[in-house]
Amino acid sequence: MFTVFIDQFWQLTISGIALGFIYVLIALGYTMVYGVLRMINFANSEIFMWGTFGAIVASRDLFGYNQTSEPAHGAKLALVLFIQLFASMAFAGLTAVTVEFVAYRRLRAKGTNRLATLISAIGMSMVLSEVMRLLTASRPVGSPRILEKVILVEVWGAQIRLDTLITIMAAGAIFIILERFVKLSRMGKAIRAVSMNEDAAKLMGINLNRVITTTFLVGGLATGAAGFFYITVYEYTKFNIGFTMGLAAFTAAVIGGIGNIRGAFFGGVSLGLAEVYASAILGTQWKSVTIFIVLVLVLLFKPSGLFGEAVTQTRA
Amino acid sequence: MKNFNLRDFGAGIWERSNRYQRVAIVLVTITLAALLPFAGASFLATPVAAYDAVLVYPVAIFVLMSLGLNIVVGKSGMLDLGYVAFFAIGAYTNGLLSMHTGLNTWEIMPIGIGAAMFAGVLLGIPTLRLRGDYLAIVTLGFGEIIRIVALNVSWTNGPNGISGIQMPPPILGKEFALDDQKLFFWVVLVMILLTIWMIRRLTVRRPGRAWEAIRQDEDAAELMGVPTLKYKIWSFTLGAAIGGAAGVLYAAKNLFISPEMFTLNVSILILACVVFGGIGNIWGVILGGAILGYLPDRIRFISDARLLVFGLVLVVVMNFRPDGLLPRKKREKALVKKGASA
Numbered sequence: 173m174f175t176v177f178i179d180q181f182w183q184l185t186i187s188g189i190a191l192g193f194i195y196v197l198i199a200l201g202y203t204m205v206y207g208v209l210r211m212i213n214f215a216n217s218e219i220f221m222w223g224t225f226g227a228i229v230a231s232r233d234l235f236g237y238n239q240t241s242e243p244a245h246g247a248k249l250a251l252v253l254f255i256q257l258f259a260s261m262a263f264a265g266l267t268a269v270t271v272e273f274v275a276y277r278r279l280r281a282k283g284t285n286r287l288a289t290l291i292s293a294i295g296m297s298m299v300l301s302e303v304m305r306l307l308t309a310s311r312p313v314g315s316p317r318i319l320e321k322v323i324l325v326e327v328w329g330a331q332i333r334l335d336t337l338i339t340i341m342a343a344g345a346i347f348i349i350l351e352r353f354v355k356l357s358r359m360g361k362a363i364r365a366v367s368m369n370e371d372a373a374k375l376m377g378i379n380l381n382r383v384i385t386t387t388f389l390v391g392g393l394a395t396g397a398a399g400f401f402y403i404t405v406y407e408y409t410k411f412n413i414g415f416t417m418g419l420a421a422f423t424a425a426v427i428g429g430i431g432n433i434r435g436a437f438f439g440g441v442s443l444g445l446a447e448v449y450a451s452a453i454l455g456t457q458w459k460s461v462t463i464f465i466v467l468v469l470v471l472l473f474k475p476s477g478l479f480g481e482a483v484t485q486t487r488a
Numbered sequence: 489m490k491n492f493n494l495r496d497f498g499a500g501i502w503e504r505s506n507r508y509q510r511v512a513i514v515l516v517t518i519t520l521a522a523l524l525p526f527a528g529a530s531f532l533a534t535p536v537a538a539y540d541a542v543l544v545y546p547v548a549i550f551v552l553m554s555l556g557l558n559i560v561v562g563k564s565g566m567l568d569l570g571y572v573a574f575f576a577i578g579a580y581t582n583g584l585l586s587m588h589t590g591l592n593t594w595e596i597m598p599i600g601i602g603a604a605m606f607a608g609v610l611l612g613i614p615t616l617r618l619r620g621d622y623l624a625i626v627t628l629g630f631g632e633i634i635r636i637v638a639l640n641v642s643w644t645n646g647p648n649g650i651s652g653i654q655m656p657p658p659i660l661g662k663e664f665a666l667d668d669q670k671l672f673f674w675v676v677l678v679m680i681l682l683t684i685w686m687i688r689r690l691t692v693r694r695p696g697r698a699w700e701a702i703r704q705d706e707d708a709a710e711l712m713g714v715p716t717l718k719y720k721i722w723s724f725t726l727g728a729a730i731g732g733a734a735g736v737l738y739a740a741k742n743l744f745i746s747p748e749m750f751t752l753n754v755s756i757l758i759l760a761c762v763v764f765g766g767i768g769n770i771w772g773v774i775l776g777g778a779i780l781g782y783l784p785d786r787i788r789f790i791s792d793a794r795l796l797v798f799g800l801v802l803v804v805v806m807n808f809r810p811d812g813l814l815p816r817k818k819r820e821k822a823l824v825k826k827g828a829s830a
Contacts, residue, residue, distance in 0.1 A: 212621040278807045286620055288806045290567055291763055294624075295802025298756055302796035415752065419629060457640045464629035471622060472614055 177452040182330035184448045190336045190405060192444020193343035197398035198421030199428070199436040200350060201268070201391035207367040207431040208387045211286065214293040215271045217418020218300035219264045219392050223399025224409040225304065226263030227256040228315050234259070237316035244318050252318050253404070257342075260400035261393045268392025271296050272385055280384075297414075304411040312410040315403045339401045346397050350390060351433050363387055367431065416460055420447065423467040429477025438478060495769065495814045521677060525670040534785045540669040542785045544741055548676035549734050550781035554761040554773045555683045556730025561759065562768035562816070563687075563696065564723040565703030566616070567624040569755050570631030573611075574604040574728040576750035578735020580638060583650035583745050593656035593740040597733065604732025607634075608725040616720045619706070631755055639747040649746025656740050672741055679737065680774075683730055687770055690726075699723055753795055760798040763805050766812030775813055 177184070198220050205213040213219075231237045235252055244252050275296040279289045319338070323331045354360035362383045365373040374380055402417070403409060424443040428435025443466070450462040470477065505513065528539035553575065560568045581600035585591050591599075615626045638644045655664045662671055690696045698719040701709035710716045739745050757780070765776020780801070784794040805812060 212625060214624075275803055275807075279810075284810055287561075287565060287567055287767075288810045290621060290624060291759065292803050292806035294569070294756065294759070295799045295806065298753075298795055298799030299803065302793065302799055306793060306796065415632070419625070419632075422625060457636065460629075461633050461636055464633055467629060468614065468626060471618055471626065475618075475622075 188445035188448035192441035196440030199425040201395035215297040217414035221414035223264035223396035226260035230259035261396040264396025435479035546781035551777035554777035560727040564699035570627035574731030578732035582739035600736035608728030768816035772814030
């Protein structure tokens with residue numbers, strides 16, 4: 173049971189960190205929306221799924237890659253990867269803004285109860301995944317291999333592959349950019365103001381709708397970037413991958429304290445590691461169960477997460 | 489008829505009738521419902537599946553489950569996205585017991601209900617302290633876990649599922665048959681009537697008032713001395729019991745179950761039925777379950793994209809008619825509006 177875990181500890185650690193960075197970006201999508209609306213964006217998992225398809229559409233339809241093509245090299249490689257990242261972020265960002273517009277805006281204007289908004293978001297999430305299921309005829313979609321998975325170095329028997337390294341570095345960079353955006357920019361200041369006190373922010377002349385749309389957009393961009401890295405590492409997607417990834421990323425956001433951006437980073441990496449270790453010990457089929465148990469335990473014993481607010485206080 | 493409201497219209501008729509007229513209304517309604525399986529030759533006929541089978545599943549079982557979920561979502565205002573878990577527990581109880589023991593469906597029924605209730609308490613005690621979104625996501629995870637367990641442990645036969653579940657034994661000398669499911673429909677109808685009766689009794693008594701208080705303002709209810717956690721667990725457990733009963737019936741009707749029948753989609757479907765018909769109003773919920781259960785089998789192009797349609801139903805109803813087809817009583821509604829704006 174533990175032999176795999178001990179033998180491959182460092183290898184597992186590296187893939188856990190890479191997975192963790194993907195979670196960090198999706199968790200940003202949950203945490204940013206939660207920060208301003210005090211509400212879980214149930215459709216974020218499907219926004220991620222649409223993001224993964226963005227990367228595939230870019231490489232397949234824009235650059236004409238297919239399953240048998242040779243991986244790209246040099247400047248072409250950088251260009252293709254960059255366009256893929258851009259496409260993922262654009263797909264997911266657009267989806268996120270659509271979700272806000274269709275599922276949230278009208279209900280917010282009417283000031284109906286939270287149950288209505290939740291149900292509307294769940295409906296939207298169902299619509300997004302069903303549209304993709306019908307478009308792909310329920311089949312998994314493989315991504316052409318753009319990036320050759322070269323082993324760069326070997327440390328303590330753990331291979332560090334190019335895709336893992338790119339994921340960790342680029343995801344880290346995107347995280348820092350977004351974190352700085354919220355911290356330093358004028359819009360970021362507005363987002364934080366709304367998150368602290370919506371009414372006061374409105375009185376100070378902040379355009380609430382614009383702030384909320386921007387929040388959904390930024391969260392969607394982060395989630396979309398996660399979709400790109402997912403495709404680069406796993407080279408495969410399907411209409412229903414959002415569910416597991418979404419539940420995990422949400423758990424990550426809760427561990428770090430939902431609504432807290434730095435907390436999302438910590439939560440994402442630790443959950444990525446926990447998931448990979450647990451899969452090695454218990455078997456991959458119990459992965460979601462482990463995540464769920466972690467979620468319930470955190471909600472029960474440290475509901476505020478490690479840096480965040482108390483969730484039991486949020487009104488139903 | 490600008491402000492015509494079907495619910496108030498119906499309630500008006502009911503309130504204006506005397507005792508004998510009410511008994512007559514109830515008897516006529518039940519008779520009409522019981523005669524439904526004979527309407528197969530009319531415009532109600534379903535093109536693909538057999539009409540009387542469609543009436544059992546999805547229609548009647550959807551109605552039953554919607555009534556159960558309505559106790560949790562509609563009466564006490566807790567969003568449960570893992571309702572499928574109790575359905576699955578009921579179905580698997582029937583599958584496993586009929587495989588390993590000689591028990592028949594009616595003997596398994598109380599055990600299935602008990603198992604689902606037990607699961608409801610087990611999940612409810614830790615999680616019902618959470619509210620709103622958190623409860624929703626935790627229940628969602630729970631529903632998925634039951635499916636993953638059924639898929640991965642050996643005693644449930646994993647992905648192959650359980651086949652060869654026993655047909656229920658004959659009732660009053662009448663045999664159950666695969667090609668004639670009228671009897672089955674009547675059995676489910678009786679379950680539905682019992683459930684309606686139970687909910688109506690509970691609604692006007694202490695638990696019903698406690699749920700109403702919890703739904704409108706949980707903090708205020710707690711301050712007024714309502715043991716909120718206790719009544720939330722009760723509500724959750726009763727919902728689970730009905731889900732479990734529906735599961736037992738479903739397994740007995742289908743004679744085969746496998747984990748992929750119990751995905752998150754089922755929870756969302758039932759939620760769509762509740763929302764579409766009218767959250768909190770049992771007549772609305774029955775209508776919602778019947779329509780959303782029936783339409784995909786009647787209109788072919790919906791059956792390919794039924795989840796898409798159901799997702800759209802959730803979004804559109806919530807945005808444009810949040811009270812559903814048959815809204816709940818005005819008195820209850822007004823209180824909710826006031827509570828939400830405060």
